Amino acid sequence: MIQEVIITTRSSTGVNQIAPMGIVWHGQQVVVAPFRPSRTLANILSEGCAVINYCDDVRVFAGCLTGHYEWPLAEAEQVSAPRLAAALAHSEVKLQRVEDDPLRPRLFCQPVCEANHRPFRGFNRGQAAVLELAILVSRLNRLPPDKIEREIEYLEISMDKTAGENEWQAWDWLIEKVYILRQQIKESTE
Ligand SMILES: Cc1cc2nc3c(=O)[nH]c(=O)nc-3n(C[C@H](O)[C@H](O)[C@H](O)COP(=O)(O)O)c2cc1C
The missing domain is CATH 2.30.110.10 (Electron Transport, Fmn-binding Protein; Chain A)
Known part of the structure; x- marks a missing residue:
């Protein structure tokens, strides 16, 4: 594991x-x-x-x-x-x-x-979604854009249902990075 x-x-x-x-x-x-x-x-x-x-x-x-x-x-x-x-x-x-x-x-x-230092208060699906998006971001240049789009759409369902402020802050940073990296990849292939 x-x-x-x-x-x-x-x-x-x-x-x-x-x-x-x-x-x-x-x-x-x-x-x-x-x-x-x-x-x-x-x-x-x-x-x-x-x-x-x-x-x-x-x-x-x-x-x-x-x-x-x-x-x-x-x-x-x-x-x-x-x-x-x-x-x-x-x-x-x-x-x-x-x-x-x-x-x-x-x-x-x-x-x-x-x-x-402090107790574990249970699993949160929004946190899991942020971790998955973070993994996607760290592999962005190796994944096809439509796969990334589909995964973001799916992960956003758990975010909408369960995320708190910290999770949305983390999510927004990562989504911004997806767009920046995508732009960089597009420019380097033009
Ligand atoms: C959830 C998660 C798990 C990761 N696991 C690894 C890992 O096991 N090995 C690795 O080299 N990078 C992993 N990464 C990516 C690194 O955190 C990232 O490349 C970082 O910049 C490492 O480089 P550094 O040691 O120079 O800081 C992971 C990223 C995320 C979001």
């Missing part, structure tokens, strides 16, 4: 990085798999650690794809990386082993500290 989380890391020069990623648990270890090139990958390799943030504020997921990075951070307890203040919970992890790959290395990490 893949779980969508926010990974926070810090570079050797002290620059913080926030990125949505899918993680997979293998027993006590968690695998992070960033595509090259990736600042998250470079930071985990150089610093040997990261924080996995379990977050239901989908604005963070959408924000990282649309240039909104100003999410409040706090210091982690046992690793040299920040944690996301909005997270419901977080795991601080240390890098144990790398399965190298030219496209997508797999980083096996071990939790060294975990904390809960």
